[in-house]
Amino acid sequence: MKWRNVRLIFSRELRDQLRDRRTLFTVAVMPMLLYPLMGMALLQVGQFMRQYPTQVWLINTRHLPDQPALIADQQLNPKFVKPGEKELLEISYSESGDREFQDIVAEYQKLILLENGAPLADQLIQQAMAKRGVDIAVYFPTPIRIPTLTDSATAAASISPPSEIASAYLFLNSARDQSRIGAERFNGVLLRWQTAFVAEVMLANDLPGDLVNGISVELADIGDKSGKRAAMWSKVLPFIIVVWALTGAFYPAIDLCAGEKERGTFETLLSSPAARSEIAIGKLLTVMSFSSVTSLLNLISMGFTGLFVVAKMGNNVGLPGIPVGFPPVGSLIWLLLALIPISALFSAVALAAAAFARSSKEGQYYLVPLMMISMPLMIVPMLPASQLNLGTSLIPISGLMLLLRGLIEGQFADCARYVGPVCIVTFACCWFSVKWVIHQFNSETVLFRASEQFSVVGWMKSLVRERHELPSLGSALICGLVILVCKFFMGFVARTPSSFADFAFQTVIILVATIGIPAVLMALVLTRNPSKSLRLNSCTIPMASAAILLAIFLNPLFTWITAGVMHVYPPAGNLLALEKAVSSIMDSSPGLWALLLVFAVAPAVVEEIGFRGFILSGLQSLRSKWQAILIASLMFGVAHSVIQQSIITFVVGIVLGIIAIQTRSIIPCMLFHGVHNSLAVLLSGAKAQVIEPSPLLRHILVTENGVNYQYDLTAGLLMTALGVALLVWFCRLPANGVPLESSAKNPELKLRPVVN
């Protein structure tokens, strides 16, 4: 790569974009104007934002005790009202009771006891409160007296049933914010009054009144001011940075790719001495620059506007107890550091997507879904429950945002533990994205896509009309999508099995219906040679034996990978419940043969026909067999809806893909898959009476509690080494059946999706 050309392209594109009014507006003018305008609007609106007093209606206040008095001088007793609350609680009361309301409450008490009467009862009170124009109503149905021990003894002697009537009713309408807030406010007053009441009761019964205090807890906030400020900014700043890095990459990416195609200058540039990779990198650097500048300008503008608004509005904004101010300087350094990989990632993805578009308008269609996909990854780290751990650190964007959050909050020890995984994942994503951009710029089908209107019907017809020996890339991808969609909906249709037979029936039916039938049907309709498409070729005995041995040898590795995945992503409640349900169903199986049939044989046959058969055959139209294997494995993984299972099956899928391509047959894959699943079943039910008598098994499997057997480390490592050696043997098999390995070398053969 000639960096001189990259620099030339970068400086041209930069100058070009700086002369574009639309880009300048989005990148610079909008953030500079947007936030001050928003701030002004907030200040204007803020004038109307004040706390409105709650209208409280107290009914039958004559039933209230004299001591402690809830009402004094026709006002709420100041003893029970916190400073500032008095103005927010406007009371009106009816001392002798409101006749009409008493009738309503009597009706309410009747209705509430009836089945389905609650809605009517609620409606009754709601109407009465609306008529009176109050937010909450507090009703004291019976006189409240201070009981003494003598009264209690009398009550106990009379053996009368305990009264079901409450001492007080607080009616609120939670559908109205004002009513809900009012109820919270007045409930505090009632609680303090209740405590005073209990103290009075104790005094009346010759007990010290302060006993009622019980355990007193004093909240002591030891966080320093800057730390609290950092806690607030740590959630806001990473989000702002990421959202604007993505938004800032959008328009330049569209203009530099789709726009250039539209203007016809792209072809001229491609015929210049600049290599495609140099063009791609030059453009990528330009998009990155705009992405990071947009993000920074938004951050600065928002920060200054926020400070101004806070200064103007005082304590009416921000979170209670958290001081608002300029973010800590350290946080800005972390943000600047993080901005480089964030903008690189988003710029590369946006550029690659935009390269596919023929026009700016089309580019916008592609980039909106990108925003939709990224949003959940940006929002998850904002949630209070999200925290940085090994699992979250491996999620792209989310991991980086959580790391940023931790760094801003000064949790350096935690961050130091996960900075490695976050960096690896982030740089891997950046690397793949950049590779994708370069690939897009090298791909003729991307750069010179036909502009005729695409018709699904026409395409489907052509698929059937122009059938090839083996499936095309498009039909393989469609098959994968059909399988995924069918599996998703089958998850809703499936019911909880009542017995093992029911479970087995459902499992097999779902497998066949969602994977087997689509793959076989598509092979029959869309290809000229269905058996070859499904890779139903014979294989030699050494290959079959090697596949079985490979499954056995690699089992310890897969078991450890499973344990590692479970450690990183601990199973949540629903997965544990599922495991428990499956385990209890397994216990009720008629025998080991039935378990192996359902868990090993059926998936091995059906999933291999689908994923290593039809899908992988079609994906081999791609240039690289590794791309085909990875995509097929990804689909295989996603088809297992539980994330932990998806990760493990993805890894197993890669091994299966290698076997399928190298042996040209799914029979070794079925054998590997069957043995792999069988071992999982056998290991989960391994019993001492089976293991202990065998010296070999005793060396391979060890147990600490006599129930759960695991692989011995030395034996496991030895087996893994043998497995890897066997896998290398598979990789070195003559790939005489790999279709596009040969076609890539001979361009003439590229015409045909598959050549045998």
Add this chain to the structure above:
Amino acid sequence: MIHVRQLTKAYQDLQTGSFKALDGISFDAMPGQIFGLLGPNGAGKTTALRILSTVLRPTSGTVTVNGFEVSTQPDQVRHQIGFVSTNTAIYDRMTAWEMVQYFGRLYGMTDQLLHHRMEELFDRFQMQEIRHTLGSKMSTGMKQKVSIVRAMVHNPPVLIFDEATSGLDILVAREVLRTVEQVRDQGKCVIFSSHIMTEVRRLCDRVAILNRGQILAQGSIAELSEQYAEPDLEELFYHLISESEKPNRERRKAQTVN
């Protein structure tokens, strides 16, 4: 200078499957000559020229430009050619000077040499007055001039004009044609694609008539006239295209009847 042998280019189309835009064409173009590629729309002219300029890769066959193979030595080939495309392909937000300078630098020219060459070309094409005009403010004729200067700035031995007069008014078109002649007179090899017969007759030393990715006839205009006993190039072109379309028309007819 340019040797094309059994050149095939196939595309995968989602609706029609694979189709060949070029189907085993062969021709040669020599220095000091203008080689014309004639054909109706969709004949494969642009595809052939895109392969010559390394924008597209051939599916099969060989193409050498000044001794360099397009598939294996694309970098060297790009230095040998100047490409003027159908549309004027000018950056709207760059001035004429900036645009030519940008490509000159991409061709690795030193600033001094580039400046000297640009002054010479701007003078020759009378472009000094539009030197600081942005692409968006230029007329179509001005744009095409800039495009030609941009293609010639590195003084390549081969120049490719892909329907370079399409959409231009008669005055500008004539100027472009004069330029093509001047370039030929300098001993450069020119590939000129067009479907305007008068231009081809005026300019081309040799022509190849393309339809549906195949060369129907090639040679000098005099040779073709003699071979097909048709002195008028337009008539000859029409006759050849009609003849080659006959099987397709009959097939469509049969499909309609059935």
